[in-house]
Amino acid sequence: MSDTGVVDTGSIHSWEHPRSDNHLSVAFTAPFPSPPPVLMGLKSLDIGRQSNPRITCEAHDVRSNGLTINLKSWASTVQYSSACSWFVPSITDPDLQHGHFSTTEDHPWHKPQPETTRHITFARSYAAAPKVIVWLCHLDVDKDRNYRVRVYATDVTQRGFKLHINSWAGTKLYGARAYWLAYSGDRKDICGGTFGTGDIRRWDEPRSANFNTLFFKNADFSQPPRIFLAFNSLDIDCRHNLRVRVYANPIMSAGMIWHIDSWADTILYSACVLHSHSLKQLVSAPLFLPHHASKLILDINADSVLFRRVLCPIVSLYATASLLVDS
Numbered sequence: 001m002s003d004t005g006v007v008d009t010g011s012i013h014s015w016e017h018p019r020s021d022n023h024l025s026v027a028f029t030a031p032f033p034s035p036p037p038v039l040m041g042l043k044s045l046d047i048g049r050q051s052n053p054r055i056t057c058e059a060h061d062v063r064s065n066g067l068t069i070n071l072k073s074w075a076s077t078v079q080y081s082s083a084c085s086w087f088v089p090s091i092t093d094p095d096l097q098h099g100h101f102s103t104t105e106d107h108p109w110h111k112p113q114p115e116t117t118r119h120i121t122f123a124r125s126y127a128a129a130p131k132v133i134v135w136l137c138h139l140d141v142d143k144d145r146n147y148r149v150r151v152y153a154t155d156v157t158q159r160g161f162k163l164h165i166n167s168w169a170g171t172k173l174y175g176a177r178a179y180w181l182a183y184s185g186d187r188k189d190i191c192g193g194t195f196g197t198g199d200i201r202r203w204d205e206p207r208s209a210n211f212n213t214l215f216f217k218n219a220d221f222s223q224p225p226r227i228f229l230a231f232n233s234l235d236i237d238c239r240h241n242l243r244v245r246v247y248a249n250p251i252m253s254a255g256m257i258w259h260i261d262s263w264a265d266t267i268l269y270s271a272c273v274l275h276s277h278s279l280k281q282l283v284s285a286p287l288f289l290p291h292h293a294s295k296l297i298l299d300i301n302a303d304s305v306l307f308r309r310v311l312c313p314i315v316s317l318y319a320t321a322s323l324l325v326d327s
Contacts, residue, residue, distance in 0.1 A: 001030065001032070001090055001091075001092070002087070002088055002089055002090045002093075003028050003029050003030075003087075003088040004085070004086065004087045004088070004226050004227070004228045005026060005085075005086055006043060006083055006084070006085050006086070007024035007026060007069050007071070007083065007084050007086065008024075008044070008081075008082075008083040008084075009022045009024070009071055009079075009081045009082050009083070010081055010083075011024065012024065015046060015080040015081040016080075018048075018078050018079050018080045018081075019079065020072065020073050020074060020077070020079060021070055021072055022070060022071040022072070022079075022082070023060070023068050023069075023070050024068065024069050024070075024071065024084075025066065025068055026066050026067050026068070026069060026086060027065065027066040028064075028065055028066050028088065031064045031065040032064045032065075032088070032091065033064065033091075034064055034091075035062045035063055035064055035067075036062070036064075036088045036089075036091050037088065037089065037091070037098065038059050038062060038067055038086055038087070038088055039086065039087045039088070039089065039098055039100075039179045039181065040057035040059065040069065040084050040085065040086050040087075040137045040179070040230075041057070041084065041085045041086075041087075041135040041136060041137050041179060041228070041229075041230020041231070041274055042055065042057065042082070042083075042084060042135075042136050042137060042139065042230055042231050043083040043084055043085045043229055043230055043231070043245065043246055043247075044081070044082055044083035044244070044245035044246070045081075045082050045242055045243065045244055045245070046079075046080040046081040046082065046241060046242070046243045047073070047077060047078065047079055047080065047082075047241060047242040047243075048077070048078030048079075048080065048241055049143060049238065049239065049240055049241050049242070050076075050078065050143070051075065051076040051077045051078060051143060052075070052076075052077060052140065052141060052142055052143045052174070053077060053139060053140070053141050053143065053147060053242045054073050054074050054075060054077040054139070054140045055071070055072070055073050055077070055079060055082055055138070055139050056071075056072050056073075056137065056138040056139075056177070057069060057070075057071060057072075057084045057137045057138065058070040058071075058072055069084055069086060071083075071084055080241070083245070084137075084230075085228050085229055085230045085274075086228075087228045089181065094124060095126075095183050095184050095187070096181065096182070096183050097122050097123060097124065097130075097181070097182045097183075098179065098180060098181045098182070099120065099179070099180055100137070100177055100178060100179045100180065101118050101120065101163050101165070101177065101178055101180070102138065102175065102176070102177035102178075103116045103165050103173070103175050103176050103177070104175055105118070106118065109140060109174045109175045110174070112142075112172045112173050112174050113173070114166060114167050114168060114171070114173070115164065115165075115166045115167075116164070116165045116166070117162055117163070117164050117165075118162070118163050119160060119161075119162055119163075120160050120161055120162070120163050120180065121159060121160040122158075122159060122160050122182060125158045125159050126158045126182075126184060127158065127184070128158060128184070128185065128186075129156045129157050129158055129185070130156065130158075130182045130183055130184050130185055131182065131183055131184070131185040131190075131192045132153040132156050132161050132180060132181070132182045133153070133180065133181050133192055133194075133232075133274055134151045134152055134153050134163060134178050134179070134180045134232055134274070135151065135178060135179055135230040135231065135232045135273075135274030136149065136151055136176060136177070136178055136230060136231050136232055136234075137177050137178070137179055137230070138175065138176055138177035139175075139176055139234075140173075140174040140175035140176070141167070141171060141172065141173050141174065141176075142171070142172035142173075142174065143238060144172075144238060145169075145170050145171045145172055145238055146169070146171060146235065146236065146237055146238045146269070147171070147234055147235070147236040147237075147238055147242055148167045148168055148169060148171040148173075148234065148235045148236075149165070149166070149167050149171070149173055149176055149233065149234055150164070150165075150166050150167075150168075150232065150233040150234075150272070151163070151164065151165050151166075151176065151178040151232050151233070152164050152232065152233075153180065161180075161182075163178060163180060165178055178232075179230075188218065188219060188220045189219070189220070190219065191216040191217065191218065191219035191221075191225075193214075193217070193275075194232075194272065195212065195214050195258055195272075195273065195275070196233065196260065196270065196271055196272035196273060197210045197260055197268070197270045197271055197272075198270055198272075199212055200212050203235060203269045203270040204269070206237075206267050206268050206269050207268070208261055208262045208263060208266070208268060209259070209261050210259065210260045210261065210268075210271075211257055211258060211259045211260075212257070212258055213255060213256075213257055214255055214256055214257070214258055215254060215255040216253075216254065216255055216256075221253040221254075222253060223253050224251045224252055224253055225251070225253070227248050227251060227256070227275060228274065228275060229246045229247065229248065229258075229273050229274065229275050230246075230273060230274040231244070231246065231271060231272060231273050231274070232272045232273065232274050233270065233271060233272030234270075234271050234272075235268075235269040235270040235271070236262070236266065236267065236268055236269065236271075237266070237267035237268075237269065239267070240264070240265045240266045240267060241264065241265075241266055242266070243262050243263050243264060243266040244260070244261070244262050244266070244268060244271055245260075245261055245262075246258065246259065246260050246261075246271070246273045247259050248275075258273070258275075260273065
């Protein structure tokens with residue numbers, strides 16, 4: 001059994017009343033035999049530009065039936081709002097292996113480095129090189145340079161991989177933490193990959209609304225899967241608040257339409273996301289389309305002509321987010 005969901009600071013206060021600590025209760029769909037591991041990732045951010053963007057996801061009081069997640073900022077950071085995806089991998093599936101790594105395990109926060117790499121060794125070797133996905137759960141970056149961070153995996157073998165946490169073009173990255181998840185690449189009940197704004201436009205052609213169609217390749221879902229989304233790359237102008245969010249709508253058994261948006265005066269150059277699905281719980285999501293497509297009235301499913309002929313061709317398939325689907 002696995003489980004996934006989202007917590008959002010908007011459920012406890014409005015964005016006009018920012019808080020540094022946001023304790024949000026999570027109840028699992030069904031109790032686990034014992035307190036399970038919980039993987040978390042940043043899904044939505046609205047952080048003031050007047051101080052360094054500092055945000056982290058903290059798990060507290062993990063129990064067999066739930067936990068408390070704190071979406072926390074610190075020092076002088078103004079956190080107007082944020083959201084965090086959480087994911088509990090099946091504790092009875094030895095093929096799923098996971099962990100996390102922070103830049104502070106390599107160097108102190110006050111000695112920022114543009115590139116940090118750590119070799120990760122699996123507790124159990126795979127028969128062949130597995131699929132590995134990586135995403136962000138903690139960020140501390142300087143306010144006077146554009147907010148740029150990317151986490152990704154390379155050199156994947158049966159025994160391990162290299163995990164990278166990088167910035168570029170002069171950005172000062174004081175700290176970041178990434179979760180990773182590995183699973184056999186030939187599984188049909190899990191779909192993994194990446195998507196992002198780079199699939200549909202150049203980074204130097206920023207826009208606030210970005211959406212595209214994504215098919216769940218090499219997966220066999222009889223109904224819409226559950227979805228986990230979390231950023232694994234950001235490139236946002238530092239002259240305005242850091243405002244960005246990711247979501248998927250609609251979600252179907254064959255694929256979904258993803259959305260990566262900013263708002264107000266934020267300049268979003270690029271972004272990437274992690275994505276996880278489970279069929280053990282059926283997702284029911286209201287239909288949403290961007291404003292320029294709002295005149296369409298849709299009643300669709302995975303086999304509909306409208307999905308195949310109208311929605312699918314809107315944009316190309318993959319961009320810069322990580323994807324996992326778990327049945």
